[in-house]
Amino acid sequence: MTKNTDSIKTVSMAGATVLVSGGTGGIGKATAIGLARLGARVGITGRDRARAEAAADNIRTASGNPVVDTYVADMSSQAQVRRLAQEVLDAYPRLDVLVNNVGGFWNTRHNTADGLEHTFALNHLAPFLLTNLLLDRLRASASARIVTLSSGAQAMGRIDFDDLQGERSYSGQRAYNQSKLANVMFTYELARRLIGTGVTATVLHPGVVRTAFGAEDPARWHRAFFPLVRPFMKTPERGAETPIYLASDPEVDSVSGRYFANRKPRKSSKASYDVAAQARLWQVSAELVGLASAHSAPTAQTTTGSGQDDA
């Protein structure tokens, strides 16, 4: 990723390939438009073929870049994540950036096709599995980046290792908070495992953004509150600024293991820095997706990133 130093910053991603999960709407689609505008070949994923193709057409028109690919998978299903990863590996000889954007809020407890709680499965296990399945391709494409969408809700999250899937007691908000904290802890552990590989891992809060977020199964407060605050929320384009920055800007080329908001490094919750809990979450996640031997930590220490401190 190259940048000229004129007053208007222009980063070029020509020649780079990017995959944005959940790129058919909201922040993911705006991120895909931004990265396609910079010249990247962009792949987007969504659950529905027609919606994905329509979004790809919009992205081509809005960006002026004709090279936009579509992948269809319900990422709450591990079999579909595995098929998606294989299709991406077959199509892309190199992968420069993976944007783990897919995620959302569901008020009521649902089980996935794998019999797992839906919010935990989609928001945390899907990016965990997809990233691990694409990791060798990212390593081979280094320098490469993995950018994961968390939320300010991570600050209220708690990883309940005794009831990760809300079997004993479920609240949509608690499940969301936990999954977004898991996104941060996953990134910190991943960054540590990627030290010395030239692949970075960062995580971010996009802001409060006007999208279809939570609309499929809204909480009561969501129905009452959102219409009132919608006009004051960020547009998807503004919400995409930090993911685009982390995916493309040379300024953060070697920054890894950090949480960002508004394009600035921020401190994440105290719980997120618990290294033993990060390792435990990784292990439990690997078991739940059947990747018991998911990439182990290398010993070389040649790039930045620990997730241990704030910048």
Ligand SMILES: NC(=O)c1ccc[n+]([C@@H]2O[C@H](COP(=O)([O-])OP(=O)(O)OC[C@H]3O[C@@H](n4cnc5c(N)ncnc54)[C@H](OP(=O)(O)O)[C@@H]3O)[C@@H](O)[C@H]2O)c1
């Ligand atoms: N909006 C906010 O204020 C806000 C704040 C903080 C964090 N975030 C985070 O930002 C990310 C994007 O949120 P958003 O607000 O842009 O949400 P959104 O408008 O609801 O978009 C969600 C995207 O994910 C896809 N998707 C949903 N369920 C899926 C599934 N089971 N399998 C595959 N794809 C699926 C949707 O595609 P299809 O419907 O076409 O399948 C869509 O492209 C999420 O991780 C969210 O937690 C959002």
